Amino acid sequence: MTTQALAQVLASGLLMGLIYALIAVGLSLIFGLMDVVNFAHGEFLMIAMYATFGLVLATQLDPVVLMPLVAALLFALGGASYLGVVRFAMRAKANQGMVQIFATFGLAILLQGVAQYLFTPDYRNVQNTWLGGRTLEVGGVFLPWPQIFGAVVSLAAFGGLHLLMSRTDFGRALEATREDQGAVALVGIDRNRVFALGWGLGAALVGLAGAVLAVFYYIHPQVGASFALIAYVTVALGGFGSVAGALVAGVIVGLVEAFTAVILPPALKSVGVYALYLAVVFVRPQGLFGRL
Amino acid sequence: MIRRRDLLVGGAGALALAGAGLRPARAADEVVVGVLYAMSGASAQVGVDARHAIETALDIVNADHALDLPLAKGTGLPGLGGAKIRLVFADHQADPQKGRAEAERLITQDKVAALVGCYQSAVSNTVSATAERYGVPFVCADSSSPSLHRRNLKFFFRPAAHDEMFSAAMFDFLDAQRAKGQTIGSVALFFEDTIYGVDSANVQRKLAGERGYKVVADIKYKTNSPSLTAEVQQLKTANADVLLPTSYTTDAILLTKTMAELGYKPKSMLAQAAGFAEKVTYDTVGDKLQGLISRGSFSLDLAAKRPSVGAVNALYKARAARDLNDNSSRQFMALLVLADAVNRAGSTDGQKIRAALSATDIPGAQTIMPWKRVAFGPDGQNTEADPVLLQWVGDKFVTVFPDSAAVAPALWPMKA
The missing domain is CATH 3.40.50.2300 (Response regulator)
Structure with a gap:
């Protein structure tokens, strides 16, 4: 394998990894906040992609410009999912974990069905964007602009999230609620409000990822499934609830996937990712950055 | 006192009765054909298009059309006293195991006379094995894996070419x-x-x-x-x-x-x-x-050599809002080939339809394909399906x- 080919694999893996991290961080955030795994996470991504597609058609603006709007829409969807579904699932007296899993799973199937009904199972594609189809070539290594942009958005989102969590009252309220749900009520923090905002924030982050993906990926009611699986292993590898873990694990998953496809037949490329995860489970079952 | 349990049991009974009353009479006035495609999942669009293609063929058989295609003229199947074909669609979600289960349900519950499907070769594989076990003919419309017709199946028929x-x-x-x-x-x-x-x-x-x-x-x-x-x-x-x-x-x-x-x-x-x-x-x-x-297997410019292509495409387009393609043309032909055989069999019996399918001989001009003719070898493969x-x-x-x-x-x- 030539140095150039090696550099290409490294660069491609890194760019995809940062996008995987952006897809996964919302999932990790919600889990960290309230110990709920959102099985509709992939469907949030799918809705974000359709939202981008629809807004581009309606406004004729570029997805880059529409990104904040998509994030805002997803913020609303996330908050509504909490208030409309998860809040009730959390009231279960027994098997609360199971009820939550199946409630979000049901939400996933519902969203897929609604998307197929409304948008038909045809494949969609956002055409004529500023970034679409453009590629940066550096010494024979090809870096597609949509992925570079996605990686930058991902890093910016992680930076913004870090500031939000550490510098704002809302961030401190999130952190406090995640430490002790009961105690925060005593100091006047509305638990439901914090959870709804947390879900909104998690969904808004996957909304950014959806807007990025819509530029270079096909859009389909089932598109979330292939990314959701990667998001789950990213969150598990990085440590449930850890924002920094999601970033590091996303990059690791991207790189391991890219290099596995070089070493093993590409059909087995996800094997490397799961083998690595299993190896991490032996040493650190809580994930790389997970708390005990 | 009326207990909830009584209500449930009574309700179920009433539903069953209502169901029996609503079920269409299964006399010789209709022939039920099961159609299996992925109607949801990543390949759902193929299934949706397949449904339109097969319903277009259904319309050509059941209604009167002035086209040079099998059973186009006149209504229904003259060999069964003008009986019409009724389709029952099933969603296999591109999953071979769901395909197997759905095929079994169509055969045992809907009592279909034959099956058509399934696009994904992996699904056609399990569906055709199930059909074989029940002695129900399976017309493989659009799966092109060559291993499918090499399993000594007696009820497997593929009018189109394989890979x-x-x-x-x-x-x-x-x-x-x-x-x-x-x-x-x-x-x-x-x-x-x-x-x-x-x-x-x-x-x-x-x-x-x-x-x-x-x-x-x-x-x-x-x-x-x-x-x-x-x-x-x-x-x-x-x-x-x-x-x-x-x-x-x-x-x-x-x-x-x-x-x-x-x-x-x-x-x-x-x-x-x-x-x-x-x-x-x-x-x-x-x-x-x-x-x-x-x-x-198909191209719209075949219209120069196959006069029915334009008219069939117009009928299909009215339903599907798109042109016929490689997949939908084969799906369309599959039902026509099956209907032709059921008509000649004059029966909904699996063995008789199988025998009629084996004896199929449709000249290429009576298809919308570039095929020389439709005639099956002992393995159920049409050997005269010229690809383009x-x-x-x-x-x-x-x-x-x-x-x-x-x-x-x-x-x-x-x-x-």
Whole structure:
């Protein structure tokens, strides 16, 4: 394998990894906040992609410009999912974990069905964007602009999230609620409000990822499934609830996937990712950055 | 006191009675045919289109149409006293196990006389095995894996060509290009990891060896992958004279986009249809596929040689809001071939329909395909289903091979 080919694999893996991290961080955030795994996470991504597609058609603006709007829409969807579904699932007296899993799973199937009904199972594609189809070539290594942009958005989102969590009252309220749900009520923090905002924030982050993906990926009611699986292993590898873990694990998953496809037949490329995860489970079952 | 349990039991009983009353009479006034496609999931669009194609065929059989196609004139099946065909659709979600379960349900509960399906070869595999066990004929419309008709099944019939015939046509075409002075030394195989891709690649690998083409890349990839970057990188490094992709729609779109992103322009592409036969692929990335050649069973420009093509396409388009393609044309023909056999059998009995299917002899002119005729060998394969090669030029497919069907010479190499 030539140095150039090696550099290409490294660069491609890194760019995809940062996008995987952006897809996964919302999932990790919600889990960290309230110990709920959102099985509709992939469907949030799918809705974000359709939202981008629809807004581009309606406004004729570029997805880059529409990104904040998509994030805002997803913020609303996330908050509504909490208030409309998860809040009730959390009231279960027994098997609360199971009820939550199946409630979000049901939400996933519902969203897929609604998307197929409304948008038909045809494949969609956002055409004529500023970034679409453009590629940066550096010494024979090809870096597609949509992925570079996605990686930058991902890093910016992680930076913004870090500031939000550490510098704002809302961030401190999130952190406090995640430490002790009961105690925060005593100091006047509305638990439901914090959870709804947390879900909104998690969904808004996957909304950014959806807007990025819509530029270079096909859009389909089932598109979330292939990314959701990667998001789950990213969150598990990085440590449930850890924002920094999601970033590091996303990059690791991207790189391991890219290099596995070089070493093993590409059909087995996800094997490397799961083998690595299993190896991490032996040493650190809580994930790389997970708390005990 | 009325307990909840009593209400439930009583309610169920009442529902069952109502159900019995509502169930249509199953006399000889109708023939029930089960149709299995993925109506949800990543391949749902193929299923939705298949439904429109098969319902178009149903309309041609059940209603009166002035077309030179089997059973077009007059209504229903004259061999069964004018009985009409009724379709029952089932969703197999591209899952072989769901296909098996749905086939069993159609046979045992809906009492279907025959089955039609299933697009994904892996699903046709399990469905045809189930049909065989119950002695119900299965007409395989559009699955092209060659292993399907080599399992000694008595109730399996495939009017369309399989991938060996398609791949042979592809290599015949390459040989013809060589004879014209083109330099074609190497090929790259790029195929998805289910029975469709694997069988296709096995045939292509063998043909390449026999005919002296060097296989410089042999890449099996995971279907519906989130990224194909590493795979395309390998294709780019190999830079074969001809890239031979075997992909469903999702992967066909992603492959094309990724090739463009990595600055890989294949010298030529010769595709095993499926995703590369779907118009949506060209709607999304058609500009990058100019000059791609796909094997096919159908092309709209066949209208010059098959007079029914235009009229059938108009009927289909009224339902599906799109033109017939490689897949929907075969789905359409499958029901016509089955209806023709049921009509001659004069019965809904599985054995009798099987015997009639075996004796099928429909001339090519009475189809919408480039086939010479429909006549099944002992293994259930139509041996006279001539494949064609189609080239994507501008915004439509042009038949370029074989010479007997070609409307224009092939542009070689491709100019994407």
